[in-house]
Amino acid sequence: MxxxxxxxxxxxxxxxxxxxxxxxxxxxxxxxxxxxxxxxxxxxxxxxxxxxxxxxxxxxxxxxxxxxxxxAVPDFYEWVNADRKLLLGIDFSQFGISGWPxxxxxxxxxxxxxxxxxxxxxxxxxxxxxxxxxxxxxxxxxxxxxxxxxxxxxxxxxxxxxxxxxxxxxxxxxxxxxxxxDLGFVADWLVIDIIPQVEREWKPMNLQVCDPARPTTVVSGGPGRRRWEFMAMPGETIEDMNKEEVAWKLLEPWDITPANSVLERHAIYTFKxxxxxxxxxxxxxxxxxxxxxxxxxxxxxxxxxxxxxxxxxxxxxxxxxxxxxxxxxxxxxxxxxxxxxxxxxxxxxxxxxICVADPEAAAKRDEAFFTGSVPPMPEFPFLTEGILYQQGNYTGKLSFQSQVNYQGKTGLFDDLIGDGWIVMSPIDDPRKVLREEQVTFLENIGAKFIQVSESSDTKQESPNLVVDVDGKYKQYFNETGLEAVLVRPDFYLFGGTEVLNELPLLVDDLVKQMGQFINTAATR
Known part of the structure; x- marks a missing residue:
């Protein structure tokens, strides 16, 4: 062996x-x-x-x-009922906090x-x-x-x-x-991937049809591709659905045929x-x-x-x-x-x-959307457990990324600075408010100290200063009211503080939490 x-x-x-x-x-x-x-x-x-x-x-x-x-998506992800009336529109065209669409x-x-x-x-x-x-x-x-x-x-x-x-x-x-x-949710869907052979405008680009006769998803499959997903209805088996002729039959109302498209794949997925x-x-x-x-x-x-x-x-x-x-x-x-x-x-x-196959239940769902009585869609989650500062409104939220200028180069923050632990402030070099032992601890775990500046003067050659070229960091710090943030290597905020001089409190808490894991002899 x-x-x-x-x-x-x-x-x-x-x-x-x-x-x-x-x-x-x-x-x-x-x-x-x-x-x-x-x-x-x-x-x-x-x-x-x-x-x-x-x-x-x-x-x-x-x-x-x-x-x-x-x-990227230029418009809304539209959810419609069987009559193609809009139930819900989710704006997919915006940039996210991470610096990408x-x-x-x-x-x-x-x-x-x-x-x-x-x-x-x-x-x-x-x-x-x-x-x-x-x-x-x-x-x-x-x-x-x-x-x-x-x-x-x-x-x-x-x-x-x-x-x-x-x-x-x-x-x-x-x-x-x-x-x-196991939450007990099981649903079989026929997933079909198509390569269109004819130029065609897809409006909207992404569509969810909440039709009790056949819930259907129509979305981009990436550049040059489209995807359809059809829910298997009561009484339909996997063997019934997972056939090429069934795929073409379901696609026909969408004007997708062997004459204008290549069927790249069809497969049954059981969602759990x-x-x-x-x-x-x-x-x-x-x-x-x-x-x-x-x-x-x-x-x-x-x-x-x-x-x-x-x-x-x-x-x-x-x-x-x-x-x-x-x-x-x-x-x-x-x-x-x-x-x-x-x-x-x-x-x-x-x-x-989406997965409502009963027409009466679907009608009640539609009415709830039209009258505004549907429960609000859950907010996207953030980190709530683990190595996090337990004070402050932004703990566990994603950190911000945008374009910066650093030592004569312009690009996204991570491309120029790298990731890892980041201590950042728009007010001053964050090291100035930290004790020597705090700086040493952070450096030992690979942290970088960054001041974000609005101006591009000669100071930008400093290894700790980046220039906010689009004003997006200024907007972020103004909207959050934060004067310093401590960012984890996976881009989540360990925590933030509204006063730069309180940054040592965050670092003390990080030292305390990481102290149960850190080998102090190895960090000296």
Missing amino acids: KKENVDVAIVGYGPVSKLLATLLGQKGWKVGVYERFPKPYPLPRAVVFDDEVARILQSILSGEEIERVTQ SHLFFNQPELEEIMDTACRKQATVSVNLGSEAVGLSEFDDRAELIIKDVHGVETKVTAKYIVGCDGANSFVRKNIEHTIT AQWVDEWRKGRLMLAGDAAHLTPPFMGQGMCAGLRDAKNLAWKLDLILKGLASDNLLDTYTKERKPHNRDVVEAALFLGNV
């Missing part, structure tokens, strides 16, 4: 794995990725991500790469191709396709994975940590003790709402669909998995550096599960609007 040693072994090679492996590779950690299929999956799956996820992808891809494989549609194989390139560029990352995980063991000081290649040759991979990014039928999950919370109760067991972790399944009504399935990877990456980095104990990983489930639960419940709220 062959033998390999890595810092982190990742099972599966979808977008969550690609992101996590690349982020760890950027830090120089030795990562082994093991995927049982010998070739990438060639067909579309997820089709949309939000501005937060665009910023996460910006950690490993250039803005030009992301823009090349995505399509609020929603971007994409073709998953194209996105994964550029993510794969970014991953393979990391000298310390090894990607192994056609390598199936067949054995798993955990010990006090290591974990071991048995991998079998397409020729039947087995390899024992010894790793400090193993992450299962291997989907809804996760091998890693099956091999660790776990329980699952469930999650594993603990995403970490010792040296083993779960991420993405291996940890949770989200109905697609908010387009958050892949997004949730990428948030998992971003959360795990900065914590594993501190642990592998010896700066923190692996108890820090206890915060992974604590932070990500409530956030994901809230996303699932918001998706179910929308699903319960």
